[in-house]
Amino acid sequence: MKIILKIQRFNPETDDAPVFQEYTVDADPTDRLLDALIQVKQYQDGTLGFRKSCAHGICGSDAMRINGKDGLACKTLVKDVADQDGAVVEISPLRHLPVQRDLIVDQGKFFKQFRSVKPYLINDEQVPEKERLQSPEQRQAFDDATNCILCASCYSACPIPEDRPDFLGPAALVQGFRFIADSRDNGFKDRLPQLDHPDGVWACKNHFECTKACPRQIKITKRINQTKQRIK
Numbered sequence: 650m651k652i653i654l655k656i657q658r659f660n661p662e663t664d665d666a667p668v669f670q671e672y673t674v675d676a677d678p679t680d681r682l683l684d685a686l687i688q689v690k691q692y693q694d695g696t697l698g699f700r701k702s703c704a705h706g707i708c709g710s711d712a713m714r715i716n717g718k719d720g721l722a723c724k725t726l727v728k729d730v731a732d733q734d735g736a737v738v739e740i741s742p743l744r745h746l747p748v749q750r751d752l753i754v755d756q757g758k759f760f761k762q763f764r765s766v767k768p769y770l771i772n773d774e775q776v777p778e779k780e781r782l783q784s785p786e787q788r789q790a791f792d793d794a795t796n797c798i799l800c801a802s803c804y805s806a807c808p809i810p811e812d813r814p815d816f817l818g819p820a821a822l823v824q825g826f827r828f829i830a831d832s833r834d835n836g837f838k839d840r841l842p843q844l845d846h847p848d849g850v851w852a853c854k855n856h857f858e859c860t861k862a863c864p865r866q867i868k869i870t871k872r873i874n875q876t877k878q879r880i881k
């Protein structure tokens with residue numbers, strides 16, 4: 650089948666505003682959208698900018714907005730977004746982050762927010778002879794939150810940063826939860842200034858858009874609400 654990729658193009662160094670450019674691509678319904686983008690880049694327009702690395706949903710680098718929904722191009726099949734020959738698939742960069750070029754956004758702010766919740770184990774106590782033990786139930790309490798690949802799909806899907814640009818965002822809050830829910834961690838109070846803040850968990854209004862967008866099926870909204878309960 651043929652599909653039309655309608656891709657947002659923008660070079661902040663030379664362009665006044667983004668414009669959409671269309672490319673017609675031959676694709677099988679079971680091809681991944683990333684394959685179609687690579688086809689454009691290799692055979693039609695080498696100037697197209699987008700990120701990708703693993704091509705298997707692991708590195709998180711090819712998150713973008715596809716027909717208005719955030720997700721990974723490598724985990725999106727053509728048949729998921731194009732139901733017939735000649736279908737148009739609109740692709741634009743993630744929201745709330747500055748565009749560096751076409752579909753490439755500057756993730757600096759996103760990673761700064763992630764680091765602000767201290768996403769590492771905090772425990773000054775002497776380590777037991779072998780290791781800090783944890784039961785399967787204790788591990789299960791935060792298991793899904795360990796699967797984050799920092800793709801920023803959730804951050805783009807969330808409507809809150811439109812009005813609150815300093816909102817920590819779903820991914821950072823999930824990481825905060827991941828550690829405060831870990832039975833081996835003692836850093837709850839260290840993370841409170843970031844989490845218990847108007848731009849922390851309290852800015853979340855339970856839109857659930859992050860949870861719907863997450864390609865790793867992390868129960869983001871639930872984890873944010875659990876963090877609110879813990880703080881209370």
Ligand code: SF4
Pocket residue numbers: 709796797798799800801802803804819820823862863864865866867869
């Ligand atoms: S929580 Fe999900 S959507 Fe958000 S950055 Fe992590 S993997 Fe991506």
Ligand code: FES
Pocket residue numbers: 700701702703704705706707708709710711712721722723724
């Ligand atoms: S290219 Fe790595 S997650 Fe898609």
